[in-house]
Amino acid sequence: MTSTWRIAALYRFATFDDPEAIQADLAKLCCGLKVKGTLLLAREGINGTIAGTPQAIDAVIAHIRTLPGCEALELKFADADHAPFHRLKVKVKAEIVTLGEPDLDPAHNHGVHVDPADWNALIAQDDVIVIDTRNGYEVDCGTFEGAIDPKTPSFADFPAWFDAFRQTWDPAAPAPKVAMFCTGGIRCEKSTALLKARGVEEVFHLKGGILNYLESVPQDESLWRGECFVFDERVAVGHGLSQGTHxxxxxxxxxxxxxxxxxxxxxxxxxxxxxxxxxxxxxxxxxxxxxxxxxxxxxxxxxxxxxxxxxxxxxxx
Structure with missing residues (x-):
């Protein structure tokens, strides 16, 4: 059967002076094209997952790319043979990903993007601390070899965890490098902004997240162990984004x-x-x-x- 629905997961940290005005135009466009799903807007950018015909999704993505700072939108596509959403929500929030730190500036003050091809070499370095920024139940499904699991119930718990964790660092030693990762890139990117605001200088995050890594890195070269929990009907995926067992x-x-x-x-x-x-x-x-x-x-x-x-x-x- 030919898929009739295109699903787009997207985000971009940008600077929106008037997210309410963006909301009105975006909601009108999506409604007219019968696009369903959820889009979150804040002064720090846009985040969401939407579905519609391929032509409708192309039109919405083209519109989003015209927004300030959104030319290089982070995107992941999938196809479905049935409607994955029943309604449309376009909301203005304090943050597009809730960390409880709305004054961060991840659009301009974030860590270094690391491509999947370079990730293994980075996290193998002795002076690099590797942190999984996802929730505890996600980490239970799988994570990178040697990564620290904060065991946080939600992303909003991450700042308090990190502040306590940093107290364990040796103040007499050089500050370590910190590499972080998440499912699709948005949480680890915002986490780097948090660490930069806390004065940590050498901070890195996996570009495109675990999903980009699993899609790009051959299994026999991979340092990933287990499966990656995803927020859609697949539940979890493995290397090559193959269907997982969860x-x-x-x-x-x-x-x-x-x-x-x-x-x-x-x-x-x-x-x-x-x-x-x-x-x-x-x-x-x-x-x-x-x-x-x-x-x-x-x-x-x-x-x-x-x-x-x-x-x-x-x-x-």
């Missing part, structure tokens, strides 16, 4: 491994070992009914809102 728990919307799904606490569409004991019987009954309806819709060949995981902007958002 599924999604519909009870807590967290990734579940093959081992998790073998547990007696895993009930498809209802609960997993992570959330089984924190969900009430009433909640489990409602989730089970939702799962029954989704399964029935699949049998009948019709769409069901709860049947699949809709792609979302990175949590980064």
């Amino acid at each position: 599924a999604l728990c519909r009870g807590c919307r967290m990734p579940v491994s093959e081992a998790d799904r073998a547990s007696p606490l895993y009930v498809e569409g209802v609960a997993c070992p992570r959330c089984h004991d924190s969900r009430s019987d009433d909640q489990k009954a409602r989730y089970a009914e939702r799962q029954r309806q989704a399964a029935r819709a699949l049998e009948l060949g019709i769409d069901h809102v709860g049947a699949s995981l809709s792609p979302k902007p990175p949590r980064e958002a």
